[in-house]
Amino acid sequence: MSQLIYRKPVVGLLGLLIGFLTQPLGHTVYKIMETGFGAQVYPAAFMVGIVGFLIVWRGLKQDELKATSMGMLGGWLIWIGWFEYSFKFFAELYSVPAFPVEVDGYAAAPQANMLQATVTIMFAMLLLYGIFNLQTKCNFMRFFHRNLRFSPGMPTPDNQRSFARITAMEVLFVTWFCYQFWLYMIYFGTKGPGVNVIMGVYLLWSAWAFYLVYKCTQQIRTAVSIRYGIGAGIVLWGSAEMPAHFGAYREYWLYPAEYPLFNTITSVVFVTVFLLLARRPRSNQPSAKSASVST
Structure with missing residues (x-):
């Protein structure tokens, strides 16, 4: 059984599942913190970020x-504690209003505006x-280097990478990018001709997402599967x-008290996978060294 789990395509799909579930569970954690801590939620969120x-x-x-595993978990907590709650905190502090995208239609929330x-x-x-990083080995960055005919040069051979930092930054930047993309895209409107534009973009986005799913099925190393799965899962x-x-x-993850079974199952699946x-037997895993590991 263990041999099957850690082989392609299963290991890549499990990495994809982890990345995918960070998003609904992030919303669930946000709501639970908001309900549980009440007026003290901002100090609590600050501490969640510190833990990350x-x-x-x-x-x-x-x-x-x-x-890689610790970087993913830490980056996820940093996003929830220091990003999402900071947007809401400063929106309230400066009384940022909602932004009406269309008449009698969608209005962007104050924290979304922040x-x-x-x-x-x-x-x-x-x-x-x-993109300007000489040492990057990120396939996404190297894609732009190749296709824009721009490259700062090849990475230094045998240069050790700080996998925890890289993975945390991936969580933050990919989550941020996806939020930004769809928040601005919805400015076309949720009704009328603008919907056709959004639907067209949605189909292109989904085609990209399923291509990334395919790429996940080709991964053979656990750590790489997690890192690739983060980006692919969030997309x-x-x-x-x-x-x-x-x-x-309905977005069930936004209502943990109303849908406890759904959110419990989602949480159990995420933690289990x-x-x-993360605890794959060492004897079965090929591994590269992290930047701070002593030789």
Whole structure:
């Protein structure tokens, strides 16, 4: 059984499932914190972010698989605690109003407006630390290097990578990008001719998502499966979530008290698959060294 789990296409699909489930569970955790902590939710969110940073810090000295797993978990907590709740905090602090995209239709929430305001800052960071990075081995970044005929050069041979930091940054940037893309895309409107534009883009997005699913099935290493699955899973989540914004179904993950069975099953599946991959027997896993691992 274990041999089947850690072979393609299963290992890649499990990595995809982890990345995919970070999104609905992130919403669920957000709602549970909001309900459970009440007026003290912002200090609690700050501490959640601190825990995320500590997990990434500890992951810097681990082998590739453990570093990747800790980077994913830490980055996820950082997003929930320091990104999502900071957008809401500053929206309330400065009384940011909702933005009506259309008359008697969709209005962007105040915290969504704060998120969208980060577009130039985060994009600049993506360029400087991603596309302009000589040492990057990210397939997504290298895709732009090849097709735009722009390359800062080849990575230094045998350069050790900080897998915990890389994975945490992947969680943050991919989640941020997908939020930004669809928040701006919905400015075309949720009714009238604009819907046709959104539907066309949605089909293209979904085609990309399913291509990434196929690429996940080709992964053979557990750590790489997790890292690839993060990006692919979050992109695939966009295809799964967008219909809910047009009333196709209710977003169960936003109502943990009303749908406890659904959210419990989702949580159990996520934890089980995460531990299954993160705790893969060392004797069965090929591994690269993390940047801070002593030789």
